[in-house]
Amino acid sequence: VLLSYGTYTNLELLEYYGFLLEDNPNEKVFIPLDLDMHSLSCWPKESLYIHQNGRPSFALMCALRLWATPPQQRKSIGHLAYSGCPISKGNEIYVMKWIGKKCDALLKEMPTSVEEDKSLVHLIDKMVEYENLGEWVKEASAVFGGEFGNNNILKAAYGVEGDNELTSLVRTKMLIDRWKLAVQWRLMYKTVVARCISYCTDIINSLSTQ
Structure with missing residues:
Protein backbone atom coordinates (compact mmCIF):
# COMPACT_ATOMS: atom_id res chain seq x y z
CA VAL A 1 0.00 0.00 0.00
CA PRO A 111 16.06 32.42 21.49
CA THR A 112 17.61 28.94 21.49
CA SER A 113 20.43 27.25 19.60
CA VAL A 114 20.44 23.95 17.70
CA GLU A 115 22.23 22.21 20.57
CA GLU A 116 19.81 23.62 23.13
CA ASP A 117 16.83 22.36 21.14
CA LYS A 118 18.39 18.91 20.87
CA SER A 119 18.79 18.86 24.64
CA LEU A 120 15.22 20.07 25.07
CA VAL A 121 13.81 17.26 22.90
CA HIS A 122 15.83 14.81 24.99
CA LEU A 123 14.43 16.31 28.19
CA ILE A 124 10.87 16.07 26.89
CA ASP A 125 11.45 12.40 26.08
CA LYS A 126 12.68 11.87 29.65
CA MET A 127 9.41 13.22 31.02
CA VAL A 128 7.84 9.74 31.00
CA GLU A 129 10.41 8.64 33.59
CA TYR A 130 8.97 11.03 36.18
CA GLU A 131 5.94 10.20 38.27
CA ASN A 132 5.64 13.82 39.34
CA LEU A 133 5.60 16.39 36.53
CA GLY A 134 6.67 19.09 38.95
CA GLU A 135 9.97 17.29 39.60
CA TRP A 136 10.64 17.14 35.88
CA VAL A 137 9.87 20.84 35.48
CA LYS A 138 12.28 21.63 38.31
CA GLU A 139 15.11 19.71 36.63
CA ALA A 140 14.32 21.11 33.19
CA SER A 141 14.10 24.68 34.50
CA ALA A 142 17.63 24.39 35.87
CA VAL A 143 18.82 23.87 32.29
CA PHE A 144 16.35 25.98 30.31
CA GLY A 145 14.98 28.57 32.69
CA GLY A 146 13.59 30.87 30.00
CA GLU A 147 11.92 28.04 28.14
CA PHE A 148 10.03 26.83 31.18
CA GLY A 149 9.49 29.87 33.37
CA ASN A 150 6.32 31.13 31.69
CA ASN A 151 5.43 28.10 29.59
CA ASN A 152 1.65 28.02 29.16
CA ILE A 153 1.81 24.44 27.92
CA LEU A 154 3.31 23.25 31.18
CA LYS A 155 0.82 25.26 33.20
CA ALA A 156 -2.04 23.68 31.27
CA ALA A 157 -0.46 20.26 31.67
CA TYR A 158 -1.00 20.42 35.41
CA GLY A 159 -4.68 20.03 34.66
CA VAL A 160 -7.82 22.01 35.24
CA GLU A 161 -9.62 22.12 38.55
CA GLY A 162 -12.30 19.46 38.60
CA ASP A 163 -10.56 17.15 36.11
CA ASN A 164 -10.38 13.51 37.04
CA GLU A 165 -7.02 11.74 36.87
CA LEU A 166 -7.60 10.16 33.45
CA THR A 167 -8.69 13.43 31.86
CA SER A 168 -5.68 15.20 33.32
CA LEU A 169 -3.28 12.55 32.00
CA VAL A 170 -4.81 12.67 28.51
CA ARG A 171 -4.59 16.46 28.42
CA THR A 172 -1.01 16.39 29.66
CA LYS A 173 0.11 13.88 27.03
CA MET A 174 -1.62 15.76 24.23
CA LEU A 175 -0.09 19.10 25.20
CA ILE A 176 3.39 17.68 25.71
CA ASP A 177 3.25 15.87 22.35
CA ARG A 178 2.32 19.13 20.64
CA TRP A 179 5.09 20.97 22.42
CA LYS A 180 7.63 18.35 21.37
CA LEU A 181 6.52 18.64 17.73
CA ALA A 182 6.94 22.41 17.88
CA VAL A 183 10.47 22.08 19.28
CA GLN A 184 11.32 19.41 16.69
CA TRP A 185 10.11 21.65 13.88
CA ARG A 186 12.20 24.62 14.95
CA LEU A 187 15.19 22.30 15.41
CA MET A 188 14.81 21.01 11.85
CA TYR A 189 14.41 24.57 10.58
CA LYS A 190 17.61 25.67 12.29
CA THR A 191 19.44 22.58 11.06
CA VAL A 192 18.65 23.47 7.44
CA VAL A 193 19.80 27.05 8.02
CA ALA A 194 23.04 25.80 9.61
CA ARG A 195 23.61 23.45 6.67
CA CYS A 196 23.22 26.38 4.31
CA ILE A 197 25.88 28.34 6.19
CA SER A 198 28.26 25.38 5.91
CA TYR A 199 27.48 24.97 2.21
CA CYS A 200 28.10 28.66 1.48
CA THR A 201 31.35 28.58 3.47
CA ASP A 202 32.57 25.54 1.51
CA ILE A 203 31.79 27.21 -1.83
CA ILE A 204 33.52 30.43 -0.78
CA ASN A 205 36.62 28.55 0.38
CA SER A 206 36.71 26.50 -2.81
CA LEU A 207 36.39 29.54 -5.09
CA SER A 208 38.92 31.54 -3.08
CA THR A 209 41.62 28.94 -3.69
CA GLN A 210 41.11 28.84 -7.46
Whole structure:
Protein backbone atom coordinates (compact mmCIF):
# COMPACT_ATOMS: atom_id res chain seq x y z
CA VAL A 1 0.00 0.00 0.00
CA LEU A 2 1.42 3.38 -1.02
CA LEU A 3 0.23 6.40 0.92
CA SER A 4 1.31 9.79 -0.38
CA TYR A 5 0.83 13.06 1.48
CA GLY A 6 2.11 15.11 -1.44
CA THR A 7 5.06 17.48 -1.60
CA TYR A 8 4.53 19.15 1.75
CA THR A 9 7.11 20.91 3.87
CA ASN A 10 7.36 19.93 7.53
CA LEU A 11 5.43 23.01 8.56
CA GLU A 12 2.60 22.03 6.21
CA LEU A 13 2.67 18.40 7.41
CA LEU A 14 2.50 19.63 10.99
CA GLU A 15 -0.38 21.99 10.22
CA TYR A 16 -2.47 19.58 8.14
CA TYR A 17 -1.60 16.14 9.53
CA GLY A 18 0.10 16.65 12.89
CA PHE A 19 3.46 14.99 12.22
CA LEU A 20 6.95 15.73 10.88
CA LEU A 21 9.52 13.94 8.74
CA GLU A 22 13.09 14.05 9.98
CA ASP A 23 14.52 13.88 6.44
CA ASN A 24 11.82 15.54 4.38
CA PRO A 25 13.07 16.07 0.80
CA ASN A 26 10.34 18.68 0.33
CA GLU A 27 11.47 20.81 3.27
CA LYS A 28 12.05 24.48 2.44
CA VAL A 29 13.45 27.39 4.39
CA PHE A 30 12.75 30.91 3.20
CA ILE A 31 15.11 33.75 4.01
CA PRO A 32 14.14 37.44 3.99
CA LEU A 33 14.73 39.07 0.60
CA ASP A 34 14.66 42.76 -0.27
CA LEU A 35 11.89 43.98 -2.55
CA ASP A 36 14.32 44.86 -5.34
CA MET A 37 15.47 41.24 -5.44
CA HIS A 38 11.93 40.13 -6.19
CA SER A 39 11.40 42.88 -8.76
CA LEU A 40 14.53 41.89 -10.69
CA SER A 41 13.44 38.28 -11.00
CA CYS A 42 10.56 36.63 -12.81
CA TRP A 43 10.70 33.70 -10.40
CA PRO A 44 7.70 33.31 -8.05
CA LYS A 45 8.41 33.96 -4.37
CA GLU A 46 7.66 30.36 -3.39
CA SER A 47 10.55 29.16 -5.57
CA LEU A 48 13.14 31.26 -3.70
CA TYR A 49 14.15 29.01 -0.82
CA ILE A 50 16.83 26.79 0.72
CA HIS A 51 16.61 23.03 0.23
CA GLN A 52 16.58 20.52 3.08
CA ASN A 53 20.26 19.74 2.36
CA GLY A 54 21.18 23.40 2.84
CA ARG A 55 21.61 24.30 -0.83
CA PRO A 56 19.90 27.42 -2.21
CA SER A 57 17.24 26.65 -4.81
CA PHE A 58 17.95 27.12 -8.51
CA ALA A 59 15.62 30.12 -8.64
CA LEU A 60 17.14 31.73 -5.55
CA MET A 61 20.64 31.48 -6.97
CA CYS A 62 19.50 32.89 -10.32
CA ALA A 63 17.77 35.83 -8.65
CA LEU A 64 20.69 36.65 -6.36
CA ARG A 65 23.30 36.36 -9.10
CA LEU A 66 21.36 38.88 -11.17
CA TRP A 67 20.82 41.16 -8.16
CA ALA A 68 24.55 41.10 -7.33
CA THR A 69 25.41 42.17 -10.88
CA PRO A 70 25.94 45.92 -11.50
CA PRO A 71 22.74 47.43 -13.01
CA GLN A 72 24.47 48.46 -16.24
CA GLN A 73 25.55 44.86 -16.89
CA ARG A 74 22.32 43.03 -16.06
CA LYS A 75 20.81 43.26 -19.52
CA SER A 76 23.86 41.87 -21.29
CA ILE A 77 24.49 38.93 -18.95
CA GLY A 78 20.99 38.31 -17.64
CA HIS A 79 20.71 35.21 -19.83
CA LEU A 80 23.55 33.62 -17.86
CA ALA A 81 21.81 34.23 -14.56
CA TYR A 82 18.50 32.81 -15.78
CA SER A 83 20.20 29.73 -17.21
CA GLY A 84 21.69 28.94 -13.80
CA CYS A 85 25.28 29.63 -14.79
CA PRO A 86 27.68 31.41 -12.42
CA ILE A 87 28.37 34.90 -13.74
CA SER A 88 31.84 35.28 -12.28
CA LYS A 89 33.91 34.08 -9.34
CA GLY A 90 33.51 37.42 -7.60
CA ASN A 91 29.75 37.41 -8.13
CA GLU A 92 29.43 33.87 -6.80
CA ILE A 93 31.47 34.63 -3.68
CA TYR A 94 29.42 37.78 -3.04
CA VAL A 95 26.14 35.86 -3.32
CA MET A 96 27.35 33.06 -1.04
CA LYS A 97 28.55 35.56 1.56
CA TRP A 98 25.20 37.34 1.42
CA ILE A 99 23.24 34.11 1.92
CA GLY A 100 25.56 33.01 4.72
CA LYS A 101 25.14 36.31 6.57
CA LYS A 102 21.35 36.16 6.21
CA CYS A 103 21.27 32.62 7.59
CA ASP A 104 23.60 33.52 10.44
CA ALA A 105 21.36 36.46 11.34
CA LEU A 106 18.31 34.16 11.35
CA LEU A 107 19.96 31.80 13.84
CA LYS A 108 21.10 34.63 16.09
CA GLU A 109 17.57 36.06 16.24
CA MET A 110 16.23 32.82 17.71
CA PRO A 111 16.06 32.42 21.49
CA THR A 112 17.61 28.94 21.49
CA SER A 113 20.43 27.25 19.60
CA VAL A 114 20.44 23.95 17.70
CA GLU A 115 22.23 22.21 20.57
CA GLU A 116 19.81 23.62 23.13
CA ASP A 117 16.83 22.36 21.14
CA LYS A 118 18.39 18.91 20.87
CA SER A 119 18.79 18.86 24.64
CA LEU A 120 15.22 20.07 25.07
CA VAL A 121 13.81 17.26 22.90
CA HIS A 122 15.83 14.81 24.99
CA LEU A 123 14.43 16.31 28.19
CA ILE A 124 10.87 16.07 26.89
CA ASP A 125 11.45 12.40 26.08
CA LYS A 126 12.68 11.87 29.65
CA MET A 127 9.41 13.22 31.02
CA VAL A 128 7.84 9.74 31.00
CA GLU A 129 10.41 8.64 33.59
CA TYR A 130 8.97 11.03 36.18
CA GLU A 131 5.94 10.20 38.27
CA ASN A 132 5.64 13.82 39.34
CA LEU A 133 5.60 16.39 36.53
CA GLY A 134 6.67 19.09 38.95
CA GLU A 135 9.97 17.29 39.60
CA TRP A 136 10.64 17.14 35.88
CA VAL A 137 9.87 20.84 35.48
CA LYS A 138 12.28 21.63 38.31
CA GLU A 139 15.11 19.71 36.63
CA ALA A 140 14.32 21.11 33.19
CA SER A 141 14.10 24.68 34.50
CA ALA A 142 17.63 24.39 35.87
CA VAL A 143 18.82 23.87 32.29
CA PHE A 144 16.35 25.98 30.31
CA GLY A 145 14.98 28.57 32.69
CA GLY A 146 13.59 30.87 30.00
CA GLU A 147 11.92 28.04 28.14
CA PHE A 148 10.03 26.83 31.18
CA GLY A 149 9.49 29.87 33.37
CA ASN A 150 6.32 31.13 31.69
CA ASN A 151 5.43 28.10 29.59
CA ASN A 152 1.65 28.02 29.16
CA ILE A 153 1.81 24.44 27.92
CA LEU A 154 3.31 23.25 31.18
CA LYS A 155 0.82 25.26 33.20
CA ALA A 156 -2.04 23.68 31.27
CA ALA A 157 -0.46 20.26 31.67
CA TYR A 158 -1.00 20.42 35.41
CA GLY A 159 -4.68 20.03 34.66
CA VAL A 160 -7.82 22.01 35.24
CA GLU A 161 -9.62 22.12 38.55
CA GLY A 162 -12.30 19.46 38.60
CA ASP A 163 -10.56 17.15 36.11
CA ASN A 164 -10.38 13.51 37.04
CA GLU A 165 -7.02 11.74 36.87
CA LEU A 166 -7.60 10.16 33.45
CA THR A 167 -8.69 13.43 31.86
CA SER A 168 -5.68 15.20 33.32
CA LEU A 169 -3.28 12.55 32.00
CA VAL A 170 -4.81 12.67 28.51
CA ARG A 171 -4.59 16.46 28.42
CA THR A 172 -1.01 16.39 29.66
CA LYS A 173 0.11 13.88 27.03
CA MET A 174 -1.62 15.76 24.23
CA LEU A 175 -0.09 19.10 25.20
CA ILE A 176 3.39 17.68 25.71
CA ASP A 177 3.25 15.87 22.35
CA ARG A 178 2.32 19.13 20.64
CA TRP A 179 5.09 20.97 22.42
CA LYS A 180 7.63 18.35 21.37
CA LEU A 181 6.52 18.64 17.73
CA ALA A 182 6.94 22.41 17.88
CA VAL A 183 10.47 22.08 19.28
CA GLN A 184 11.32 19.41 16.69
CA TRP A 185 10.11 21.65 13.88
CA ARG A 186 12.20 24.62 14.95
CA LEU A 187 15.19 22.30 15.41
CA MET A 188 14.81 21.01 11.85
CA TYR A 189 14.41 24.57 10.58
CA LYS A 190 17.61 25.67 12.29
CA THR A 191 19.44 22.58 11.06
CA VAL A 192 18.65 23.47 7.44
CA VAL A 193 19.80 27.05 8.02
CA ALA A 194 23.04 25.80 9.61
CA ARG A 195 23.61 23.45 6.67
CA CYS A 196 23.22 26.38 4.31
CA ILE A 197 25.88 28.34 6.19
CA SER A 198 28.26 25.38 5.91
CA TYR A 199 27.48 24.97 2.21
CA CYS A 200 28.10 28.66 1.48
CA THR A 201 31.35 28.58 3.47
CA ASP A 202 32.57 25.54 1.51
CA ILE A 203 31.79 27.21 -1.83
CA ILE A 204 33.52 30.43 -0.78
CA ASN A 205 36.62 28.55 0.38
CA SER A 206 36.71 26.50 -2.81
CA LEU A 207 36.39 29.54 -5.09
CA SER A 208 38.92 31.54 -3.08
CA THR A 209 41.62 28.94 -3.69
CA GLN A 210 41.11 28.84 -7.46
